[in-house]
Amino acid sequence: MLDIKRIVEDKEVVKKALLKRMEEKDFNLDEITDAYDERKEKQQEYDNLRAKQKGFNDQMSKVEKGSDEFKKLIVELKNLSEEVKEAEEELREAEEELKKKLEVLPNLPDDDVVGGGKENNRVIREIGEKPEFGFKIKDHLEIGEGLGMIDMDRATKMAGSNFAMYTGLGAQLEWAMINYFISEHIKDGYKMILPPHLLVEESGYTAGQLPKFKDDVYWVQDGSMLLPTAETALANIYRNELLNEADLPIKLFGYTPCYRREAGGYRANERGLLRMHQFNKVEMFQYTTPEQSEAALEELLNKATNLVDGLGLHYRVSQLAAADCSAGAAKTYDVEVWLPYLQTYYEVSSISNVRDYQARRGNIKYKTGEGDNKYVHMLNASGLATSRLMVAVLETYQNEDGSLTVPKALQQFVGKEKIEKGK
């Protein structure tokens, strides 16, 4: 949620920032400031009427009940009461109207974020080299299924399309990655969280996924949603709470599966583990002061790339153009690993500074040393999405004989250096 005052005071600046990620026809700031003025007016009317009404309280308490004077006052006050109720209703409507217009606006991109969509994403770092193979390589499914690590057919039988089942060493390898990430985050002083997976609607709203993405999440019968990412949970830990400045930054990470309907459908080549209704992800999260958040974003980026480095995969880091950032993000980096079979880079981590966007939606503040209450800044970063990394690991570490070398960092967790057929 954007700060309405910012829109009122700096309309042109806000407009210019939004134009980096939206087309002019898709938003209208004048409508918003009009709605704000309308609300202000309705509030004034209501406040005045209420003040008048409350002014009679003293008098009423002193007049004898049932006396002529009492009866006379009642008649007058009944009318006033009606007016107050009308004004209250109008105020409520004006407030709702303003909120409705305001909450659909995405965050303002940072100054150093370029405008436009995907095509303007800027690769800022490229690490390692595309692996060379002296043989015809297989895709991750062929390797994984060949080694008994993944069973797509049976997963589909029990769950429907676009679900995967990890079996045997496949499950162990997936879990090894999670373990590896967890141990690194703990080393870095991040606090581990295992949150609920079913969340109330309000949580989706605070994280910024609702109302926009209501068709992309799974809903269960009593009105809760299955979280599409641990971020949704981690962004709600302190909802409606007041934190202390001394406690910031708060650094957390959580592991959950991510459940997504992927309502848009699939591209033909996104087979196997690339886009699933359920995938595993370790998510990092920080609550900071406004002054701390930019450094925190860089810290999270470094943590994410360190993990990919540890796996020995080739990857690049992109800074996303405004329209490619998720709605809440002011600035986003993507870490994309190289997939040898598809000959393309795929996102395994998205690192975003949402600044106070989620904090406004969830009313999350901190008390400064001076005693002011200010909105916290919040940052989220995958650290990392393991199911997609599995694709890169399977393809990058495949051997000509169909076996798989286990990346060094994972060997202690898998208990093997190599995965071979039938062994």
Added chain:
RNA sequence: GGAGAGAUGUCUGAGUGGUCGAAAGAGAUGCUCUCGAAAAGCAUUAUCCGGGAAACCGGAUCGAGGGUUCGAAUCCCUCUCUCUCCGCCA
């Protein structure tokens, strides 16, 4: 799942229709005292919206939403959550 009790400010907790944004205590902060600290005394101590340069003024907020009433923290209804007892169960 059944029965009951409850939800008030940073915390504990009083408040059953008007003078209540809310007693009292704790905590915190400031001042006095002190070489310093403790103790003691005094003072201050919610957030949001609107107006104002400011002092300050008006309004909202006592779990959430609705209702009754001229008037609601207080009465009624619904919901959420917490606690106790019983049942059931990883």
